[in-house]
Amino acid sequence: MTTSKVALHGGGASKVSGIYEDHWTMYVLIDLLIGLAESITLEPPGTAGVGFEFFVDRAGTREWHQVKYQNSQLGKWTLAALQGEDVLKNFRSKLAGDERSTCVFVSAHAAHPLGKLCDHATESTSLAYFIAHFLSSKELTDAFNDLQHKHWNVTDQEAWTWLRSRIRTRTLDAWTLEERLRERAGAFLHGDPKDAVAALLGVVRGALYRPLDRDELIRRLAEDGTTLRGTGASxxxxxxxxxxxxxxxxxxxxxxxxxxxxxxxxxxxxxxxxxxxxxxxxxxxxxxxxxxxxxxxxxxxxxxxxxxxxxxxxxxxxxxxxxxxxxxxxxxxxxxxxxxxxxxxxxxxxxxxxxxxxxxxxxxxxxxxxxxxxxxxxxxxxxxxxxxxxxxxxxxxxxxxxxxxxxxxxxxxVALLSREQAAGALVTAGHDLSKFDEDQITILRNPGNLRILTKVPPAELFDFATEQELINGYLDWAVRT
Missing domain, CATH: 3.40.50.12060 (Rossmann fold)
Structure with a gap:
């Protein structure tokens, strides 16, 4: 991949964008080698592939990838910028047309606030929880409403479901993507990682417009002298x-x-x-x-x-x-x-x-x-x-x-233990709660403090007003015993 490195240093914007797209394609292509994908179709022919670089068939889903190197004007992909490039329109077409389809947007610049909405939707257990706990700003609330009514024309439940499980965004600068590609290639293929990447690029160039499965990928790589590594792990x-x-x-x-x-x-x-x-x-x-x-x-x-x-x-x-x-x-x-x-x-x-x-x-x-x-x-x-x-x-x-x-x-x-948890642990250890004031219970809500005190027999309990006094008292007891 020496030529790619030269281009990344000093080529035109379109050439850099093409290299970035190639690197992401090869990065995903390795999924075939390790059983994470069943096949990949590069540059799908006809109208079905409009707006997407490739799709990957995985167990139960078809994953459509749209790769755009960067948005040089804004330094990020706003919803308006994504709509201007028909990204949101193309996503809607796939998601509404086939319930098995998912969509992935990849760029060196973040898709914001789309990516943030996806992350929050993934963390929420329901639409109601998402609205109550994750639409915490006017920006995110407006963005969710715009996706629902302006860009996709779907219900709030459908919009949340799409964001939660059917859309993903990835943000990787060109250098990081190239480094990760070499690491993946080196992890799974024999030989110099640069040579392995070059072999993958050869496969990409010769496998357009039709599905490529694992067996064919391995055969094409072998023809170039590149073979899979063994596992070497127990x-x-x-x-x-x-x-x-x-x-x-x-x-x-x-x-x-x-x-x-x-x-x-x-x-x-x-x-x-x-x-x-x-x-x-x-x-x-x-x-x-x-x-x-x-x-x-x-x-x-x-x-x-x-x-x-x-x-x-x-x-x-x-x-x-x-x-x-x-x-x-x-x-x-x-x-x-x-x-x-x-x-x-x-x-x-x-x-x-x-x-x-x-x-x-x-x-x-x-x-x-x-x-x-x-x-x-x-x-x-x-x-x-x-x-x-x-x-x-x-x-x-x-x-x-x-x-x-x-x-x-x-x-x-990680939060402190609740008062009830601390008190319950003291009782379990045989201590009388009446011997502790609220300030001491507060100190014992720290699990580290609570652990050392529960080691001390109730009959040998000592007084303490601060965390340091607790530690000193414990050490004195430990030395005596």
Whole structure:
């Protein structure tokens, strides 16, 4: 792809746009290799393909892709700009004409507010919930009304359903798309990733106007000397790494049991929709327990999961070394992808703040974790779940860059326990609630504080007025025992 790189540096706008379109086409073409698609039709002939670069047939759905490099005048795709390019009109035609059809808009510039409405609709459980909780500004309310009445002429229920499950937007700048394409090609095809991309481009050029399936794609690549990689990963190894994390978290739970956390089902829904998630909160708020709860729910719903506790990493300098630390023969994302194949997968990374600038971990470890997260983006069926302390995220630009660029993860802030939960845990541990005032109960709504106090026998309960006094009292008790 040397010629493409030269063009990206100094070609005309139309040439750059064509290269961007080619890169996205090849990126999706790899879906055929790993069983995420049944066939792809490039430049569909006749009126059916007007306004779309290609469509992909997946299980139960036909996915239409419209790719536009950028909107140079506005720097974003407003609803008016999308309508001016007939994007909304073409989407309506496909969605109203075939209930199996879905539509994807891809650009280096964000489709706003369309993308925001899609994200909010995905997070909502009903139209009523969407209107009450997610149409939080006049801009979004007006945009939803315009889509419903001005552009699509559908009911509010239909508009919400389309946004929730039948429309997706992707925002990738040219350099990121090219990098991810090379990573995907290198992950699944033998040889130099540049050569693999060149072979894919040859297939694209020679397979227009008719369906291309996996067998033909593999045959065409083989004719160019490019073959598929083996898996090189064991499900037993992946499952063992995740089980070690869960066991470690369970050993530090309050009263050795999971407390109900409202964030768990919300995060789980987000990940099942292939959206990555960021879990934040203060020290001791229970982020790891929330992560473990999500992992448990995902495994019960047949999602493949691999969990990495960053606090247990020491001096790893690459994703391959992180994999070896976990007992894997390959880097974490590649191992998980090989086990998941065409199933949904989640790479969970706990305590990302451990590699922040305020910690004593070497910079090489930060780069290794960064590499692990970046490699996960090569797999479209893989979402990333990350936990990080809020204070570290707020003060460390390196950490923010990992979780917010180029595809920001949905953020979930872990709240304190309710008063009833804290009180219930104290009773379960055998404590008399009458011995605690409201200020102390408030301190114990932090799960970390609550956990250490529930270890203290009721007969040896000590007085405390602040979190530090609680910690000091616990340490004094621990030393005595």
């Amino acid at each position: 499900a037993t190894e992946v499952h063992a790494a995740t089980e070690r994390f869960r066991t470690g978290v369970e050993e530090s739970l309050v009263n050795a049991s999971f407390l109900a956390r409202e964030e768990v089902p919300r995060i789980t829904r987000c990940l099942r929709s292939s959206h990555s998630a960021l879990v934040t909160g203060g020290k001791g708020c229970g982020k790891s327990a929330v992560l473990a709860g999500v992992v448990r729910e995902l495994l019960l719903s047949d999602v493949e999961v691999l969990t990495i506790d960053v606090t247990r990493l020491v001096r790893e300098t690459s994703s391959a070394e992180v994999g070896r630390t976990l007992g894997l023969a390959t880097p974490p994302a590649a191992a998980l992808a090989a086990v998941a194949r065409n199933k949904p997968a989640v790479l969970a990374i706990d305590s990302l703040d451990s590699v922040g600038v305020n910690r004593d971990k070497p910079i090489e470890l930060f780069r290794a974790v960064s590499e692990v997260m970046r490699e996960a983006t090569a797999y479209p069926n893989m979402a990333v779940l990350v936990s990080c302390r809020t204070e570290d995220l707020d003060t460390d630009t390196r950490l923010r860059s990992l979780v917010r660029e180029p595809d920001p993860a949905a953020q979930f802030d």
